[in-house]
Amino acid sequence: MTTTSEQLVGAVLMIAPGATRQDTPDGGADLFWPQEGRRIALGRTSLHVLQQFAVPATASSVADRMERATPGSRDAVTKAVITLVEVGALCERDFLHRTTPSGRGAGLFGSPVVRIDDAMNGTDDFVVIGAPYDHGVTYRPGARFGPEALRRASTGVYQVEAGRRGMYDVETDTRLLAGVGIADVGDMAAVSGGLGEDLLRSLEEVVALTARSKKVPVVLGGDHSITLRVVDGLTRHHQRLGLLHFDAHHDYGEIRTGQPGQRVGIHHGNFLDWVVGNPAVECVAQFGIRQLTQSRPQESEKIQRWPGLTAVTADPADMIRRLPGDLVWHLTFDVDVLDPSVMPSTGTVLPGGYTYRQALAVIGSLCDALPVVGVDVVEYLPGDDEAPGVTTSALLARTLHRIAAASKRSL
Structure with a gap:
């Protein structure tokens, strides 16, 4: 399913939990979820957008904030947010209440x-x-x-x-x-x-x-x-x-x-x-x-x-x-x-x-x-x-x- 900007309206987004980060020479970063074996690579722009959600926020509030700082950036920011959601780098804040812990059986x-x-x-x-x-x-x-x-x-x-x-x-x-x-x-x-x-x-x-x-x-x-x-x-x-x-x-x-x-x-x-x-x-x-x-x-x-x-x-x-x-x-x-x-x-x-x-x-x-x-x-x-x-x-x-x-x- 492809995410659209309409689907994100009103949703409070946060950086997906459990990721470790390794910065890359080009100013981007690799994110790796050690409990899942999942890895994604982020460029400089995507990483900058992702960092705006260190405190959970709506996509529209982040787009507004970045538009004020850099006029004309709204469309690029919105597209970046959609992509970050689709690859699993961003998730809804209530994600933590809807999923079970990683790992098999008891610890x-x-x-x-x-x-x-x-x-x-x-x-x-x-x-x-x-x-x-x-x-x-x-x-x-x-x-x-x-x-x-x-x-x-x-x-x-x-x-x-x-x-x-x-x-x-x-x-x-x-x-x-x-x-x-x-x-x-x-x-x-x-x-x-x-x-x-x-x-x-x-x-x-x-x-x-x-x-x-x-x-x-x-x-x-x-x-x-x-x-x-x-x-x-x-x-x-x-x-x-x-x-x-x-x-x-x-x-x-x-x-x-x-x-x-x-x-x-x-x-x-x-x-x-x-x-x-x-x-x-x-x-x-x-x-x-x-x-x-x-x-x-x-x-x-x-x-x-x-x-x-x-x-x-x-x-x-x-x-x-x-x-x-x-x-x-x-x-x-x-x-x-x-x-x-x-x-x-x-x-x-x-x-x-x-x-x-x-x-x-x-x-x-x-x-x-x-x-x-x-x-x-x-x-x-x-x-x-x-x-x-x-x-x-x-x-x-x-x-x-x-x-x-x-x-x-x-x-």
Whole structure:
């Protein structure tokens, strides 16, 4: 159906929610809806008209305003508005009340799946973002199915309740996540036929938006290369960041620098090269590394390492003292840090890893002492057995509880 100027009379229009924007050299912009995988390109004039609806307005009021500023522009403005409505860049203001949230089924721990705009403007503490991406693997694919599988398994561990009452934990005689809000914005989507760069760009944008909204992004991967874009997003808001890296593998060989368009050959086994090369990242603390390598990774004063089970046997207070006390931290958890007897559902298993209890003890100590502003869980390859997903979900629930509790203590 073709939109006409008569159909727009009296309609209050607004910029369609959920879009991320990337400016182009010609003065226009690309708009991408990460929850839908939809992209449109706008020229300079169309972008200028679109910006007039940052505050919802009628087409006639915008045309009048622009006619006063530039006599003779009314017809061009009206045509531009019609086109913007037809391509979905503008919508009626009551659109939000007539559509359902993006995403399939329930979110993590049964949380509501909401639009990105609603999550940013809401009062939830954590925002869950799915990143079903595994173009960065070097061996077994399948981590793209991790986010949805973790959402399904997670409700067997913890269930978000109305009123944020939390759930009773008999082990600690407390209510887990009491008073804590969790919202899920669903999965980032990629344009059909691409290699996922749109998804990664959207992931970075939504993580940055979440950080600016003073909420903690919780990213469900996906292979470990997504963490580079998560860090990119966080450091657009946090000028100084540390990384808590749980993994069986170094994921690092040498220091590299460069913006997303300049990076070549990124995969899940080398993404940390660019993280270490990011000047805003001042410390990378690695836990559980036990990979054999052909050569020793390049030394960096940024990197602290507790390989194998050394973090399990270390005094937590001594471990914390070795880390900078004036940074905020992102926690990235590769499920292969767990022993294969606990976590067979990953692409590159290695023996000698943590048990569930050991991982929880180390992570809990860190989250109690350090301000954690982001979390991601990566490299989970779901199979027929749901036990690994339940294990991962339980670790995540208790990690979020410790982060929220430490945050409230610091207020």
